[in-house]
Amino acid sequence: MAKISLLLSLPILSSFLLFFPLSSSQTLPINVWPKPTTISWPIPRATPLSPSFKILSPYTNHHLQSAVARYTRLLLSEHYYPIVPPAVNLSSSPPLHSLALSISDLSSPLQHGVDESYSLSISSSTGLANLTAVTVWGAMRGLETFSQLSWGDPPVIAADVYIDDQPIFPYRGLLVDTSRNYYPVEDIMRTIEAMGANKLNVFHWHITDSHSFPILLPSEPELALKGSYGPGMRYTPEDVKAIVEFGMSHGVRVLPEIDTPGHTGSWAGAYPEIVTCANMFWLPKGLAHWAERLASEPGTGQLNPLEPKTYQVVHNVIHDIASLFPEPFYHAGGDEIVPGCWKADTAIQAFLANGGTLSQVLELFVNSTHPYIVSLNRTAVYWEDVLLDPLVKVDPSRIPRETTILQTWNNGPNNTKLLVAAGYRTIVSSSDFYYLDCGHGDFVGNDSSYDQIGSDKDSDGGSWCGPFKTWQRVYDYDITYGLSEEEAKLVLGGEVAMWSEQADPTVLDARIWPRASAMAEALWSGNRDQSGKKRYAEATDRLNDWRYRMVGRGIRAEPIQPLWCRTHPGMCNVVQ
């Protein structure tokens, strides 16, 4: 009772048959996700893990110690069974009794560009394994790889295997929006744990928005007390510290975003005087053009750059965030300034009547916040809108390239090109490829357009960025597509985004995983094999396997195939 849409793709299929002969040898008997850059395993065999197996680490770095303890536990208790057992022989040598860590630079902090490389060797003859890394964070990547080389009960591990590994892109992120819907701390931690397992390294925490202000800040507690969803739905400073520490122990940076000056309706609970158009219906009565909206989705409100008190509050917020989050990047938002919302304010009306422009209003805000962010030793990250919005944007001189990174989300490769061509370091979160929320329908109610068989709503899954971004689409996206070699150097990496209009703890894991895993591999070691071909069938089988291992680890990742496809390797492909 299910058809494959192959009819449409037969011409593509035919050319595929000519150029992409695949053999079963491309399926490794053991799977590490993301695939390491180089892996050598000349004779696939395995050796038992000694019941007294230990990770030998002479280092006192407590994040590393936490990781070592965690991986020791995992190795002895995971007992993961690939449905198709790896076709390897058990070595007759003694069991592996230890993994020795060797780190050359213990002081490099977890920040953008830190060395994440590692080398790993497991020798069956000596009963020893060695993990060498420049930094603590590279060692964590190697520990994860080591854990994925093990399976079974009692556990065995791949033997006589040699891995050299490091990422292609230094920025491999996941955005989670905790404003539209709230997530308890345990959901955030479980997500960060899964990120570490996928070698993703930036948890972009979109903390606040118009819908709620869930973070309790010491200097501005009223923002959360009056702007959160309620007492059980606020992150305390202690929560934040615990999350940041948890991230460190998993090699995951926690990058905070306080979206300003748009997306700030929730600030009006505490400070109505600094927010324009707050608590208004988002579409004015008699709306004739989309341009007249007060917000791009329900939940109105923008900070008022002409109101001095705005800066008092915003500076306090920035200060508190910088104190709570050691991360050297500070995401200031800057997206989707809606003209109608500012125009609803009488002071702004007067400013415009005197020949001022909305872009000047935004520049006032940026001029009064960007230098402050920089003064706290932070690099400011903004959404692309501050540079590319057709109506409300700032002059590039207001956002110096040395202290600014821009994040693209519109128009696929085209806007990436515009940002790097303008000289900005860029993070790619194209909504056409990397938005995990798309395709589940609009959340806005009372919309008659569904009442038509064959309406527009039907063609895109009913959401502005529909359809759903499949793991294949995420996996196949080349984030430097169309860029020159020089331009490509400005692309720091990519980030999948879990906006939460229609997500909360009930669906968090399945919306993120394994699609974020697909990006994780593409950004770590690429989406192509050594001959330059995309890793179609091989990646499907491995991702399917990895998904099951994640489920075993407590991550409710969505299934991508019938179980039958795992028990019948190769049989679920389009080409055998």
Place this chain on the structure above:
Amino acid sequence: MAKISLLLSLPILSSFLLFFPLSSSQTLPINVWPKPTTISWPIPRATPLSPSFKILSPYTNHHLQSAVARYTRLLLSEHYYPIVPPAVNLSSSPPLHSLALSISDLSSPLQHGVDESYSLSISSSTGLANLTAVTVWGAMRGLETFSQLSWGDPPVIAADVYIDDQPIFPYRGLLVDTSRNYYPVEDIMRTIEAMGANKLNVFHWHITDSHSFPILLPSEPELALKGSYGPGMRYTPEDVKAIVEFGMSHGVRVLPEIDTPGHTGSWAGAYPEIVTCANMFWLPKGLAHWAERLASEPGTGQLNPLEPKTYQVVHNVIHDIASLFPEPFYHAGGDEIVPGCWKADTAIQAFLANGGTLSQVLELFVNSTHPYIVSLNRTAVYWEDVLLDPLVKVDPSRIPRETTILQTWNNGPNNTKLLVAAGYRTIVSSSDFYYLDCGHGDFVGNDSSYDQIGSDKDSDGGSWCGPFKTWQRVYDYDITYGLSEEEAKLVLGGEVAMWSEQADPTVLDARIWPRASAMAEALWSGNRDQSGKKRYAEATDRLNDWRYRMVGRGIRAEPIQPLWCRTHPGMCNVVQ
């Protein structure tokens, strides 16, 4: 960071503004899903539920007793809090101490067309509530309604409310496919429990398919022993009995489907001699046309109607299923006969060479199974293909209208029309509206068509029936669209379908709920208000609320809106 695709729908929006003025009075202070046919609550007030509250039922029917015990527990322990508390006054009368049941026909079994009507009154002055129903099953519907009229801790319940209720359509189903991926018994029971809460009444259990044969049948145990995914992934006869009983206690029929003669690859484990083209790669080498496929998706195999042993096995299976499931409908499948698979068999080749047709091959099968099904006092249900497939179908004389029901899944209202015009009772499961699996991408691997920015795969979420069917689309579908009044009488009802190529226990709840709830209301009391308008905003608010109550009851239904929309009633609409 999210836009609404309103640009496209502004013309529709404008006409909407003219014709659909909505007021906040359309939001009831208390919500029952699906909305009862008639509800009268002249003065919205509530009364406390006595801590010693009891449901008074003098009846010994043990399914009813089980329901009474369950709802008593639920009423005293649910403590559901609407985010926006109902705007009602507490009655000064004594607490409600009992609900008295009155049933006139205790013997009607749970089967198609059984009377599900009930009347409910809750009086604050007497401290008594009365539930009157013709049958036990109608009483269960009323108990569910009663439970949804209650909220809070300590619990209160709507008082001085009068409800008369019965469904529009007698068949309101949900299909779950347990062959592509396996679900433990507890997942099936949780799903049936949620069905009862939504007043859905048919759990269509698509038990077997090519991928696995997970049911252990007394006469043919080898089918499961060799065709299931493994020892932990089989339903025993005891499991089936428990599921059927559980269904009865929730007013949910359990309708078994053993799909034949197609979709039977898993039978080849036990009986390779009765299955054609089993275990072959689904697309023959050098495939030039989709018509040459061996299956419509990976997992080949069809029963061989020319092989006498086929009928020995199939009759044993039908006999065992009829023994295990009291349900008077028996779903025999009959969909997607793929010519290439039968043509791979030498005996069928000879039959065709002698002037036989594939349709005759299918007729042989139907002639040898349909009368046997009927002899066991079962009505046979088939997928529409047996009548409408362009290549392989049977003459209507082979499937008499009195003993046959057809289920449509292709071409939306058009095929419904074809089936009822041919005089068949029809169940509507249009894949354009009611397939819950669509839009999550293909599961088939090794497909190069994803490697194109702007490929066909991008436009439909990568699955043949994409995009994702939103709850709005499910809710708005009129299953008798385009039919005459006479034709419409043959439409028994509708069924949402949870095919499991990309679903398993990790995502089951969120894929089904609240979208199945949307169909549940449309089929119970309709998708229009008293003036004939579709219930846009009002239904959104109520479904959102109902979704939260389901989550509280342990059903991980997906969120449809930010929590903000509940705390700001009306503000998330397109029209206020």
